[in-house]
Amino acid sequence: MLRLTRAPNIAIAALWADALQQGGFSASVQRYFLGGLAGELPPDQCLPEVWLTHAHEEQDARELLHHLQNMPQRRWLCACGETVEGGFEACWQCGRPMAA
Ligand SMILES: [Zn+2]
Numbered sequence: 001m002l003r004l005t006r007a008p009n010i011a012i013a014a015l016w017a018d019a020l021q022q023g024g025f026s027a028s029v030q031r032y033f034l035g036g037l038a039g040e041l042p043p044d045q046c047l048p049e050v051w052l053t054h055a056h057e058e059q060d061a062r063e064l065l066h067h068l069q070n071m072p073q074r075r076w077l078c079a080c081g082e083t084v085e086g087g088f089e090a091c092w093q094c095g096r097p098m099a100a
Contacts, residue, residue, distance in 0.1 A: 002055040003030075005065060006047050011092035013048035019068055025061045026053035 004020075004027065007013035013029045020027035030049045052061055075085045082093035089098045 002052045002058055004050045004052050004058070004061055006049045008047070009092065010048045012086075013050055015088070015092075016050050016065060016068055020050065020052075020061055020064060023061075023064050025057050025064070027051070027061065028053065 005016070007016060007029075010029070017027045017029045028051055030051050031047070050065075052058060074087050075083060076098055077083055078091035078094065078096055079099075080091060080094040080096065082091050084091050084093075084098070090096065091098075
């Protein structure tokens with residue numbers, strides 16, 4: 001197992017892990033289970049992380065991740081009131097797709 005990166009929140013971690021899995025990597029999100037304990041632990045202990053099962057995939061996985069993290073910046077307001085930034089096409093708060 002190898003830690004690839006730390007994500008700012010669980011929605012982004014899941015999005016990155018999904019994209020990596022679709023790219024054929026052995027990615028998974030760790031620390032899901034600490035979500036319910038947030039507030040009782042130091043904040044940096046609660047952030048979700050994206051891990052690779054197979055460490056030899058690291059270089060290619062980091063390349064894909066770099067693309068994911070550097071998507072064209074976009075900012076839109078979801079119907080639920082959440083401002084979504086960073087190139088996401090679905091609201092990380094409620095899951096609604098971006099309005100056309
Ligand atoms: Zn929303």
